[in-house]
Amino acid sequence: MDWISPRRLKKLGMLNMNRRNVDYIARYNDRSSYPLVDNKLKTKLAVSEYGVKTPKLLQVVRQQHEISHFRDMAADLKGFAIKPAKGSGGKGITVITGRDGDDFVKASGARIPAAMLERHLTNILAGLYSLAGTPDVAIVENLVQSSPALARYSFQGVPDIRIVVFQGYPVMAMLRLATTASDGKANLHQGAVGVGLDIGSGKSLNAVQFNRPITLHPDTGLALENIGIDDWENMLEMAARCYEATGLGYMGVDLVVDANEGPLLLELNARPGLAIQMANGCGLLPRLNAIEDLKRPHFSPRERAQFAMESFARR
Amino acid sequence: MTVRSRVPFYVFVFLLIAAGIAVATWRHLELGIPWMTGEQRPVWMIEARVDFEGQGAPAEVSLHIPEQPPGFRILTEQAASPGYGFSILDSNAGRRAEWTKREVSGPQTLYFKAQFVPDEDTLQAPPGRIPRAQPVFWEEPQATAVRELLSQASERSSSPESMTRELIRLMQPDNRTQNTTLLVSDENYLQLLVRMLNHAGIAARTADALKLEDARRRQQLVPFLQIYNGERWLTFDPRTAEQGVPENLLLWRQGSESLLDVVGGDDSQVSFSMLRQTVPALQLATLESNANGLSVLGFYQLPIEEQSMFRMLLLLPIGALIVAFMRIVIGIRTSGTFMPVLIAVAFVQTTLVPGLIAFLSVVSIGLVLRGYLSSLNLLLVSRISALIILVIFITAGLSIIGYQMGFNTGMTVTFFPMVIIAWTIERMSILWEEEGAREVLVQGSGSLFVAICAYLAMSTPLAGHLTFNFPELHLVVLGLILLMGQYTGYKLSELKRFTPMKVYD
Numbered sequence: 018m019d020w021i022s023p024r025r026l027k028k029l030g031m032l033n034m035n036r037r038n039v040d041y042i043a044r045y046n047d048r049s050s051y052p053l054v055d056n057k058l059k060t061k062l063a064v065s066e067y068g069v070k071t072p073k074l075l076q077v078v079r080q081q082h083e084i085s086h087f088r089d090m091a092a093d094l095k096g097f098a099i100k101p102a103k104g105s106g107g108k109g110i111t112v113i114t115g116r117d118g119d120d121f122v123k124a125s126g127a128r129i130p131a132a133m134l135e136r137h138l139t140n141i142l143a144g145l146y147s148l149a150g151t152p153d154v155a156i157v158e159n160l161v162q163s164s165p166a167l168a169r170y171s172f173q174g175v176p177d178i179r180i181v182v183f184q185g186y187p188v189m190a191m192l193r194l195a196t197t198a199s200d201g202k203a204n205l206h207q208g209a210v211g212v213g214l215d216i217g218s219g220k221s222l223n224a225v226q227f228n229r230p231i232t233l234h235p236d237t238g239l240a241l242e243n244i245g246i247d248d249w250e251n252m253l254e255m256a257a258r259c260y261e262a263t264g265l266g267y268m269g270v271d272l273v274v275d276a277n278e279g280p281l282l283l284e285l286n287a288r289p290g291l292a293i294q295m296a297n298g299c300g301l302l303p304r305l306n307a308i309e310d311l312k313r314p315h316f317s318p319r320e321r322a323q324f325a326m327e328s329f330a331r332r
Numbered sequence: 333m334t335v336r337s338r339v340p341f342y343v344f345v346f347l348l349i350a351a352g353i354a355v356a357t358w359r360h361l362e363l364g365i366p367w368m369t370g371e372q373r374p375v376w377m378i379e380a381r382v383d384f385e386g387q388g389a390p391a392e393v394s395l396h397i398p399e400q401p402p403g404f405r406i407l408t409e410q411a412a413s414p415g416y417g418f419s420i421l422d423s424n425a426g427r428r429a430e431w432t433k434r435e436v437s438g439p440q441t442l443y444f445k446a447q448f449v450p451d452e453d454t455l456q457a458p459p460g461r462i463p464r465a466q467p468v469f470w471e472e473p474q475a476t477a478v479r480e481l482l483s484q485a486s487e488r489s490s491s492p493e494s495m496t497r498e499l500i501r502l503m504q505p506d507n508r509t510q511n512t513t514l515l516v517s518d519e520n521y522l523q524l525l526v527r528m529l530n531h532a533g534i535a536a537r538t539a540d541a542l543k544l545e546d547a548r549r550r551q552q553l554v555p556f557l558q559i560y561n562g563e564r565w566l567t568f569d570p571r572t573a574e575q576g577v578p579e580n581l582l583l584w585r586q587g588s589e590s591l592l593d594v595v596g597g598d599d600s601q602v603s604f605s606m607l608r609q610t611v612p613a614l615q616l617a618t619l620e621s622n623a624n625g626l627s628v629l630g631f632y633q634l635p636i637e638e639q640s641m642f643r644m645l646l647l648l649p650i651g652a653l654i655v656a657f658m659r660i661v662i663g664i665r666t667s668g669t670f671m672p673v674l675i676a677v678a679f680v681q682t683t684l685v686p687g688l689i690a691f692l693s694v695v696s697i698g699l700v701l702r703g704y705l706s707s708l709n710l711l712l713v714s715r716i717s718a719l720i721i722l723v724i725f726i727t728a729g730l731s732i733i734g735y736q737m738g739f740n741t742g743m744t745v746t747f748f749p750m751v752i753i754a755w756t757i758e759r760m761s762i763l764w765e766e767e768g769a770r771e772v773l774v775q776g777s778g779s780l781f782v783a784i785c786a787y788l789a790m791s792t793p794l795a796g797h798l799t800f801n802f803p804e805l806h807l808v809v810l811g812l813i814l815l816m817g818q819y820t821g822y823k824l825s826e827l828k829r830f831t832p833m834k835v836y837d
Contacts, residue, residue: 143712
């Protein structure tokens, strides 16, 4: 068994689960703001007022009888994603990339009949994927066409960018690439690859899968060293803007880069995970402390993004 | 977003823990509730047997019984005497047991039993009114002899106590003089001492005591001498002049009152038998608590059925403490936060191995059936409901099969909380579909591990004893759980998880 001593972790400034919960989430995240991020539909509406774009909303299924409209609506759609509004950790998200006769084709290539999709919708409404098992609504969104520059690194699924935003300052970022192990999902604990991104430039740093450092994508075999994100400053500003929209002091912002529409907000997370530190190879605590120690916080999202790019860039 | 000072919190937690320990210690000292299980205390069971010959007339038997013997506490008292009316009379002169019957003839035997707990703290009650020395009239030539002896004794002494000791020594056969030989005859020795002391101005009386020896029968009371020193009665052995009451001496009668009065009977006599018993200290405390105001804080006065329910209920905080520790400090993942505690409670009733087998078989059969349910395209609520019914079928099936095969343990399946098991199966099944079998194994074995730890902690006799008899100790548990809620250090599992960070150091 291989262990790391608590002293070394402290030296690296690694944020741990208990500390994140007590010192950051409990202190900076107001409980009343939770429904805003735990419900994707509310998130969409809230951030749109602050000029943050999200994938186009195609349909909202609120009642069991509305499921019958789903088939009509989806009749001439090629690709879409069905999401439970209150789902967490990517649970219950089904991505349809095409059609095969009457059947739908999932991102993994598996074919599923329409009846099965309807059953999935039923499950979502009954609250199977919602956080507390409460009744939920299903949202159907336009399929994100990932920009080819990034899409080639990901095995199926859309690569997304997780940015941790603390008091409106983007403090750490990583690119999440789906793998076969993660079944096309971009969740690290399910086996997706996390690539740390330099806040200063948007260039890749290190990569991890299942908490182990890697250099090549396990499925595509591409080197993960020289990935760069275009339009990085705008993306940081977009993430910073979500702070005004929700008021959450400590959150994870998930962005995707659409080939046609540019950066889009996928979802917000009031309890962002800790694996981002391993992808970046450094701890969050020094950056969080630096922001807590600021005497005069910056007011505009752009100023905050620029401050972060200067302060937290890899040297 | 304000950072509140944590000092009041720590003070509060400290007060909680201190209060819990203080109340428990206080109750331990006051009520004698033992810290450990199985602690035993000696108790003397003494039986007084009264024999007499009935004369075919109404009979009334009155036996002196001890009121507050120094060094002992009375635990229980009872009389065995078929056909007799019985009562205990309290009067200024002392306590008496009274038997009455309309017509008595032939040999009769009456029993009075009492249990005495040795207790060094019990002191002799101070006398109600101050006793005075009775004036005694002596005839010559005894008067001269008495005067002579008393002046000898008083010359060599300084206080009533030493005077008594000297007098007893002078009266012993080996240093007898003419004066003593004149006075002493075998029967009147003790009475003589009492009269002489009274004559010297020291209030004196006789007392009867029992020498406590295990399993003795037909014992008689041994006479002792008591003098009043101005504050309380002191006891002397009239044969050795030894002062004080030895540990194994029970003063049955103090004062001049008669030991046994029988009206309507002949040939009456009383004899004693005794037995040293050991009683669990807890039982002793329970028996005595009824008389104590502190008993309000305990559960002993509740009906037995409620007591056993509380016994179970009060174990839950221990399980919660274990779960909190395992999740916050160790970092073990479990499916459902407190599912392990409920499983552990079920284990307490089924015992570990049968419980484990039953639980695993119910859950695995349930998972197989859940696989079929998921293909039926049911709504969540009805799927869970169906699962609950299936779980009940499974448990009933296992019980019946187990019983037919001769395992009574099969029946214990019914102790598992059905709804919790149904939800566990549902969660595991979804986990399986979404994250794969590995995650199911990790969380499942994590839950079982925590459940087994909680079970081991909850099933120790000491835990059951402390939680039930010292319910205030739960304040300590509460304090510890609150403290853990403020723990911001690394979990043990994170030291493993973050190991790859070594390369960046």
